[in-house]
Amino acid sequence: MTHFLFAALLAAIFRDYIIKRKGKKKFPLHYVLIAGIGGVLPNIDILFYLFFHSFYTSLDSVHRTITHSLAFVMLLFLLSVPAYFIRNKTKHHIKTSVSFIILGLGVMTHIALDMFFGTNIMLFYPFSSISVGFDLLDFLPSYLSSIAVPLFDGILLMVWIIYLEVKHKINDFI
Numbered sequence: 001m002t003h004f005l006f007a008a009l010l011a012a013i014f015r016d017y018i019i020k021r022k023g024k025k026k027f028p029l030h031y032v033l034i035a036g037i038g039g040v041l042p043n044i045d046i047l048f049y050l051f052f053h054s055f056y057t058s059l060d061s062v063h064r065t066i067t068h069s070l071a072f073v074m075l076l077f078l079l080s081v082p083a084y085f086i087r088n089k090t091k092h093h094i095k096t097s098v099s100f101i102i103l104g105l106g107v108m109t110h111i112a113l114d115m116f117f118g119t120n121i122m123l124f125y126p127f128s129s130i131s132v133g134f135d136l137l138d139f140l141p142s143y144l145s146s147i148a149v150p151l152f153d154g155i156l157l158m159v160w161i162i163y164l165e166v167k168h169k170i171n172d173f174i
Contacts, residue, residue: 007035007109115132115133
């Protein structure tokens, strides 16, 4: 939940405060959803492991490697180039090329969160197997470390709902 909410919240704030009023058609609300999907996309490697587990020795041999690397982000950014020439737009003004860029940015938020709060992110995989991670949760007292992630999830969810209410008057739709 944290990965989705963090990426979506950043995209929503970007849309509402950086883009301004005129640019909202150029940055439809669907892009916020796409950013959230990008925020969880790197964990697709867990599905790869579940389907192809007989080829790997452990989940650690797959998880936090290619889909948690800058190469994966660059692949998404590079896919935006040919997609630009397709020029397909939906009725919601969603461009495929922009969607790939937003997915890449969502993936970057995932990598950043895992790098700061976890360990063993192979940022330069497959070119290097050096892992990076600050594991900031280790600095918490032991009684807090087990509840830190669910607590952060809850706080992010509350911030998201409050943001939607304050900025978009969500209670008007209820």
